[in-house]
Amino acid sequence: MDAPKEIRYRRSRFSTRLPVDRRYTLSHYWLLEEEPGLWRVGFTRFATRMLGDFVEMGFEPQPGDIVAVGERIGWVEGFKALTDLYSVAAGEFVGGNAALEQDITPTDSDPYGEGWLYRVRGAPEPESVDVHGYVAALDSTIERMLGKEGAETADE
Numbered sequence: 001m002d003a004p005k006e007i008r009y010r011r012s013r014f015s016t017r018l019p020v021d022r023r024y025t026l027s028h029y030w031l032l033e034e035e036p037g038l039w040r041v042g043f044t045r046f047a048t049r050m051l052g053d054f055v056e057m058g059f060e061p062q063p064g065d066i067v068a069v070g071e072r073i074g075w076v077e078g079f080k081a082l083t084d085l086y087s088v089a090a091g092e093f094v095g096g097n098a099a100l101e102q103d104i105t106p107t108d109s110d111p112y113g114e115g116w117l118y119r120v121r122g123a124p125e126p127e128s129v130d131v132h133g134y135v136a137a138l139d140s141t142i143e144r145m146l147g148k149e150g151a152e153t154a155d156e
Contacts, residue, residue, distance in 0.1 A: 007131055011142045016045040019112050023124050024134035028114065029088045031124045039089045039124055042116040043107060046138060052080035054104045059118065061093040069125045073118070076107075082090070089123015 004101065006017040018024075023031040028047035032040045043051070059074035061067055067087040073097070074085040087093075096118045106115035127135065 001032050007057065007135065009135055009138060012146060014046065014049065014142060018044075018131050019133060020131045022112075022131065023128035024131065024137070025029065025088045025125050027086065028036055028139050029086075029117075030114075031088060032092050032130060033124075034119075037091075037121055037123070038094070039120050039122070040116050041088055041120065043111050044134075045111055046141075047121060048111050048115075049107045051076065051083060052078045054078045054107050057085070057096075057100060057104060057107075057117070059093075059096045063093060063095040067091065067093045076098050085117065087120065088125045089120035090125075091120050094119035106147060118154045 005018050005021070009018055010017050017032070019032075021032060023033075025031070028044045028050075030044055032044055034040050040156065048054075055077045057074060057076040061073050065092065067073055069087060069090045071087045072084050073087045073093065076083050076085055097116050099114065100117075106113070107117070109115065
């Protein structure tokens with residue numbers, strides 16, 4: 001029997017399918033090793049839901065520049081907010097997804113496929129986790145959000 005390619009996740013009003021072949025960060029990015037040391041990076045479905053629809057994005061480093069984990073490397077403008085993009089891998093910035101310059105909608109409609117954000121040749125964030133670790137992180141995050149909603153309702 002083949003191993004599953006994705007895990008279905010559902011909690012409260014949020015559901016998604018998480019590819020099992022990636023690393024995930026607690027800041028809701030995913031990393032896929034396309035070849036040894038080359039990482040494609042994107043937002044998770046949870047991140048895209050929290051950020052809302054994207055309008056535009058841009059990167060500060062140029063291909064070939066060295067980036068560090070946690071370094072601000074760009075921005076994404078959405079209907080809800082302007083947010084910074086951070087590197088979740090250390091090494092050489094290979095470049096952003098040029099297709100998103102023409103049409104940014106795949107970041108929401110296909111975040112684990114055509115909606116990837118950028119590539120880095122190097123090493124992923126050391127604290128990145130496998131899909132099971134990310135499921136636990138999602139559970140914790142959503143539980144905190146539900147607790148805040150309950151506390152706000154109780155305060156009214």
